[in-house]
Amino acid sequence: MSKTTEELEELARKCRVEIVKMVHRAQAGHPGGSLSEVDLIAALYATRMRVRPQQPDWEDRDRFILSKGHASPGMYAVLAEMGFIAHEDLKSYRVLGGVCQGHVDMKWCPGVDFSAGSLGMGLSFGMGCAAAARLDGSERRAFVMIGDGEMQEGSVWEAAMAAAHHELGNLKVILDRNRIQNDDFCEEQMRMFDIPAKWKSFGWNVKEIDGHDMEQVMEGLDFLEAPENCNGPSILIAHTIKGAGVSYMENNPSFHGAAPNDEQFHQAMVELGEVVA
Amino acid sequence: MTRMAATRDGYGQALLDLAENPKVVVLEADLGKSTKSLHFRKAHPNRTISCGIGEQNMLLVGAGLAASGYIPFASTFAIFTERAFEQMRNGVARPNLAVHLCGSHGGTHTGTDGSSAQSIEDLAVFRTLPNVTVLHPSDDVSTRILTKRLAQTNSPSYMRTARNKTPVLYDDTDPESIQIGKGITLKRGSDVAILACGVLVSESLDAAELLQQEGIHATVIDMHTLKPLDTELVNELVDTCGALVTAEDHNVIGGLGSAVAEHLVKNTFAPLEMVGVQDRFGESGQADEMLEVMHLSARYIVDAAKKAIARK
Numbered sequence: 194m195s196k197t198t199e200e201l202e203e204l205a206r207k208c209r210v211e212i213v214k215m216v217h218r219a220q221a222g223h224p225g226g227s228l229s230e231v232d233l234i235a236a237l238y239a240t241r242m243r244v245r246p247q248q249p250d251w252e253d254r255d256r257f258i259l260s261k262g263h264a265s266p267g268m269y270a271v272l273a274e275m276g277f278i279a280h281e282d283l284k285s286y287r288v289l290g291g292v293c294q295g296h297v298d299m300k301w302c303p304g305v306d307f308s309a310g311s312l313g314m315g316l317s318f319g320m321g322c323a324a325a326a327r328l329d330g331s332e333r334r335a336f337v338m339i340g341d342g343e344m345q346e347g348s349v350w351e352a353a354m355a356a357a358h359h360e361l362g363n364l365k366v367i368l369d370r371n372r373i374q375n376d377d378f379c380e381e382q383m384r385m386f387d388i389p390a391k392w393k394s395f396g397w398n399v400k401e402i403d404g405h406d407m408e409q410v411m412e413g414l415d416f417l418e419a420p421e422n423c424n425g426p427s428i429l430i431a432h433t434i435k436g437a438g439v440s441y442m443e444n445n446p447s448f449h450g451a452a453p454n455d456e457q458f459h460q461a462m463v464e465l466g467e468v469v470a
Numbered sequence: 471m472t473r474m475a476a477t478r479d480g481y482g483q484a485l486l487d488l489a490e491n492p493k494v495v496v497l498e499a500d501l502g503k504s505t506k507s508l509h510f511r512k513a514h515p516n517r518t519i520s521c522g523i524g525e526q527n528m529l530l531v532g533a534g535l536a537a538s539g540y541i542p543f544a545s546t547f548a549i550f551t552e553r554a555f556e557q558m559r560n561g562v563a564r565p566n567l568a569v570h571l572c573g574s575h576g577g578t579h580t581g582t583d584g585s586s587a588q589s590i591e592d593l594a595v596f597r598t599l600p601n602v603t604v605l606h607p608s609d610d611v612s613t614r615i616l617t618k619r620l621a622q623t624n625s626p627s628y629m630r631t632a633r634n635k636t637p638v639l640y641d642d643t644d645p646e647s648i649q650i651g652k653g654i655t656l657k658r659g660s661d662v663a664i665l666a667c668g669v670l671v672s673e674s675l676d677a678a679e680l681l682q683q684e685g686i687h688a689t690v691i692d693m694h695t696l697k698p699l700d701t702e703l704v705n706e707l708v709d710t711c712g713a714l715v716t717a718e719d720h721n722v723i724g725g726l727g728s729a730v731a732e733h734l735v736k737n738t739f740a741p742l743e744m745v746g747v748q749d750r751f752g753e754s755g756q757a758d759e760m761l762e763v764m765h766l767s768a769r770y771i772v773d774a775a776k777k778a779i780a781r782k
Contacts, residue, residue: 252539298565300564300565300566307533307561307565308561310560311561314530314561317526317528317531318530318533318534319534320527320534321534321537321542322534322535323534324519324531324535325539328517347526348524348527348530352524355520358522
């Protein structure tokens with residue numbers, strides 16, 4: 194599962210192209226959070242996840258739970274690159290009967306481990322997966338990606354407290370700290386103050402990285418897997434840019450949940466190196 | 471002398487019975503002493519997961535366990551299950567994960583804690599969820615049997631149990647006659663049929679005795695499963711009795727009465743009277759006092775039966 198930094202960056206670039214295509218095609222969806230998370234999900238699947246794309250329901254697989262389930266294009270793009278679904282399936286995003294439902298759904302899409310879309314639920318579900326792995330005496334892990342706005346949901350902290358209490362060292366969280374939520378910047382909607390201190394005080398192992406620097410991403414994933422951090426749950430706080438890779442979407446709350454028009458789509462394809470200007 | 475017992479004790483016993491299946495796990499939100507999962511915890515601490523006072527988390531920890539091949543039984547007070555309704559909806563029912571949620575201390579019969587603890591809407595809210603089986607057994611024996619049957623199903627469930635003791639009805643009954651989705655005929659009569667659940671089943675039997683003294687013959691059904699409703703039995707009762715009464719310690723909106731009414735208006739017809747909480751909150755009082763103040767006791771069931779018969 195070893196990949197060079199360049200290979201991972203190219204993988205993430207291809208996924209970014211698919212994300213923008215999906216949202217443009219559907220004229221709906223969530224590009225901002227997909228573009229902020231995608232370097233992390235791509236690196237996780239390409240280098241860490243113990244999964245079998247041809248046998249997606251293999252019982253002893255690692256789990257990945259996209260708790261910010263609206264940012265589904267980012268996950269669908271990675272699942273297509275990994276071979277869980279066909280690239281053709283990406284065209285079904287938000288289409289009636291489609292494999293790629295608006296929010297990730299375990300009943301519809303191979304490789305999706307939890308039907309998310311309602312914030313604050315994935316960490317609890319991941320805790321259940323981690324508890325099951327421990328009961329089974331299995332080495333499998335539960336990786337959960339949450340968003341920063343999502344941390345405003347109280348149930349996230351129920352789960353954070355419970356997972357640390359039960360010392361679930363096989364529970365690994367990645368926080369996509371992109372600083373923007375639906376209506377506006379998080380700082381305007383609900384200030385969260387010292388996020389690393391919050392998780393530390395709940396009994397978690399904590400590390401911060403730049404979530405778009407692939408070398409730091411790999412260091413962060415090393416941290417999550419490190420034996421010395423398997424005494425309890427760990428969280429990787431990845432500082433990201435909402436809309437990363439498409440200039441007009443970057444740090445722009447308007448592209449939390451909006452699709453580019455044809456002109457903007459073309460510009461995005463140019464910026465992502467997919468077409469020549 | 472009739473043996474008295476609380477349905478929550480039947481739940482606790484069933485969990486112990488189920489422990490021989492290594493896939494059965496128990497989730498608690500601090501109230502295991504009350505819901506009676508504590509016996510399982512004592513015997514199998516490694517398969518009991520404390521979720522603290524955090525019902526929302528508990529439901530989804532259960533979902534993660536169910537998705538990983540386990541059979542989780544989660545319990546808290548009925549009133550607090552409602553706090554995790556959306557978790558049950560989006561994280562359990564929607565992906566159809568077999569998490570079994572038990573809400574103990576349901577209904578106004580719960581007593582002196584007062585209205586904050588008297589869930590009168592739990593059956594209604596969980597009945598609205600696709601994939602979810604909804605149960606409210608009447609005694610500890612049937613609760614024990616039905617809980618064990620839940621472990622064999624592949625879909626989620628909500629079961630309400632009660633805090634306080636009521637007469638045991640099924641000590642000498644063949645367990646095979648107690649099945650999810652099948653009402654139990656406790657008494658046969660051709661003038662009116664009383665369909666009850668939970669603590670009002672024994673009240674309905676008392677009501678039938680009172681009616682008999684007046685020459686009115688009532689059928690009494692323990693409708694322990696609200697969903698899926700035993701519609702075949704309802705149809706039969708319409709044919710044989712021609713007048714129906716439902717009785718439940720629950721709001722008349724959305725519970726057993728509503729379930730029966732929904733079926734009746736769509737398929738057949740018979741006058742229906744609903745004994746239940748008349749869309750109001752409870753208050754502090756002893757269990758038997760609450761049945762009186764909320765108009766749920768045998769004499770109110772008698773009145774309802776007469777009204778239903780008069781409307782034939």
